[in-house]
Amino acid sequence: MPTPKERLLSSQNLRMTRIPSQTFSSRRFEEIGWWKWKSAKTSPSSKHNYLLRSPLYRPVKEVYRDFGGRVMRSAVINNSPFFGIVVNPDGSATPDSGIDFNVLNTLRNKLNFTYQLVITEDGQWGGEQPNGSFTGMIGKVQRRQAHFAINEITITALYSGTLTAVLTVPSFEKPIDSLTDLLDAVIKDGFKPIVVRGTSNEFIFRDATSGIYKQLWDVFDPKDRYVYSWDEGIDKVIAGKYVFANAYLGAVIRAKRRGLHKYHFAKNTFYPQSYGMACAHGAPYKTLFDTLLIRLTSAGLVQKWTKDEVNKVKSADSDSSSDPGAITLIQLQAAFFILFIGYFLAAIVLVVEGIVGVCSKSKTSA
Template identity: 50%
Template sequence: MSNRSEVLLALVGFMLDKMMGYHFYLVYDQMIDDLSDPIIRQMQNYGDVAVFPYDTDFTALQQMIRGFYHTGNLRNILVICSSEKTLQLFRMITRRNLQTPSVHWFVILEENIAKDIASVIKEGTQVSMAVGQSTAYDFFISHVNKNDEIVFTEIGSWKWSPTGSPSRKTSPTFSQPLYRPMREMYRNFGGRVMKSAVIDNTPFFKVNVLPDGTVMPDSGIDSKVLETLGKVLNFTYQLVITEDGQWGGEMANGSFTGMIGKVQSGKAHFAINEITITGPRERVVDFTLPYFMESTAMVSRAPAEKNRAFAVFSPFTAEVWLMLCITTLLMGPLITGATRIRGTYFQYDQSQIHSLSDFEFNIYRSLVIQGNFLFPSGWCQRSLFLMWFFFCFLIYALYAGTLTAVLTIPSFEKPIDSLTDLLVAMDKDDFKANVVRGTSNEFIFSLATGGIYKEIWDRFDFDDGYVYSWDEGVAKVLTGKYVYMNAYLGALIRAKRRGLHNFYFGRNTFYPQSYSIACSNGSPYKVLFDSLLIKMTSAGLVQKWTQDEVDKVRSGDTGGSNGPGAITLVHLQASFFIVVIGYTVAVVALIGEKIKSAHIDSHLRKNSVKVNGYF
């Protein structure tokens, strides 16, 4: 074996000793064709090994990096290729977004192309590099400096000597470890300035834009989360506000709008502002563990109180009223008939028998609890009146109790409590659904292939259904037949500002949403964010910050009901209608009687003339 081969094998052995984990991959070209088998056997002593001869397609390597197998553990990739092919390999890693903190790259080169590699890789591609020829190699590791630049720093050297025992042939001198875990590397950002994409969105992240265009945090749940992360990890942050004010929707070319688009394009390191985890977004960003969960609410205008013009009739159904009328009308003839039969067969004075109109009038008086002026002498009539009085008592008690409840407890139109109610309201009452454009609440409907989501989307009015902010959505509800669908907390706070009594929140929510921080693909600090977010939620900080936002909103409620109020003219409209109807009937009857009387007088005068003519 030549000295070069022996040096390379010794160097690989040294690097394998510094690697972590049990999964090793070798990428090589013709430079080491004669040494590939010895290197592979050497790597097999440390764990599982996969070999990838250099291929410009890189399909097999890409499948391995993106595969789910072993993604939870560190994987080590040793690259021994020419400088040109090594640079081409890292260009592919960046172009295909294959950077990941679960892979650490170990590169052996004959010439120093550290600056070239640093210019093509993204944060998340961790590289340890050995550069040298003959028997001496210098070692470099990549990291991101305070100026947000990827650079390589020399950490030591390694030399091989042809003499001495195998253990003494190498002499490494290092100031830092060849491999540092992500948790250790990013435990302290060293005052680095991180860029966070945001939109102005109370109660999660309220911002102020200064005259010079600088975006400053004002308040909000996510503002507190970001502030805490910065203090613990020692970084400051610069807010990057999105021009379109959107969270992030996928466009036809695969790019995203809004905050997700800022992270995807590299204009921001991460985005935090009530960002929902969705499948399409996960393809272009890495989400942290969720730190806030809520569901989507349906907000509609408070149901209007039902018309009380005929409230006095509401205690009974139409069938009951009809039966009362029939029963009342029949009781008069029934008692009159019984009285006349008794008078005929028992030889009573017919002058003592009351007329049908007397009986009918007193039957009605009893029904409305006005007493009875008749004093029947027979037990037959007394029995009929006794049962009728008891019947009237029951009817009056039921009517009075029910009417009291109807007049004192408001009755409202049927509210929209579920998606099924919304679908019916859209079909029968011309209600329209509203969603904020470019949010997950739009996507669950627009991407649905079946079920009630698709049925609602099929009826969606694209001209009048979109709104572009939460404030616009809540305000639009008060202008007509609209149902605004968005996350509960933000809708609740905006409704409180406009008077919560003006709105109705459906009893059933849907589409539970998890909010997290959207980091760039392969973000190496995501694991640190995950750990701190768990601590914040477990300590109740996120819940406290949420309650703080709710408490500081001044409610606009000034017209809510404090319980049953006094009975007004609205409640008694029907009573006055009855009086007016009575007056009208009386006037008509008076006119009728006048006409009839005039007709009779005229007829009598004619007859009188004829009689006088004969005499």
């Protein structure tokens, strides 16, 4: 074991020796600062102890404020409007559009990294299996095949029906606006709840041990409870008495393409809306990602990108002449402005008449 003096000489030699990064084909070393050994006595009877005057490494937060162009692998699934991708002939994926696409590009520009997309073979978001492994995007992260996965999840109940039929035919089918309503509709009216297999929508019911989630899973039809894509679930709702539990935004956009008047959306969501990124265990940049995602959400950017995606979709209802649509306050605001202007002008005339009347009386009395 080297003595303190030998360690001091070694550190001095390291300090005197500088390796120019130009000698390497790519940057592998980066100068981050200097350090010195500091001599100190911990007690009068002890010998000199040599301590570092300052930390040898930069804090993790400072290191990952700039990724230096590092290539990050992001696990994705083709799930518009969250992350739309185009699969190339060679099997690679190119990002196309979506809310997550905008979020990821913002993080890339802020932290100075590039990314490659890793497609999940099963097309699933990901959930835990009995052996402890995970499927889908989460499985890619768990197996270190991707650095992170990003997705937004909000679940609501969706079933087919028209508002007119619900209002005019009470005995037909009442609106399903909560999980309790869904349970009653399954037991009394023969509705079948369905979910996309291998998503968190499935696991929240399947893994429940008590409460309404467990009660609902017990009445799922084992032979007819899964669909394998979001579009399949939306289409199945129209084909029969099915209730599709799905992310709210994705369901609205897909229903908009087919005609919103064909669907009823529950008033109550049963899975809190959240935005997050699944990172590999122990990832030092996780806290930084969390902070930036909170800022993006608080600044209203995620809501703005969400609105942009909804506005991109052409509604099938726009081609239908059967329902002109309800008149909104925005459409009536011009009438209110004209009414307000009329009141304002009338008030001015009244004031002027009063002033003229007062002046006339003054002249008469004079």
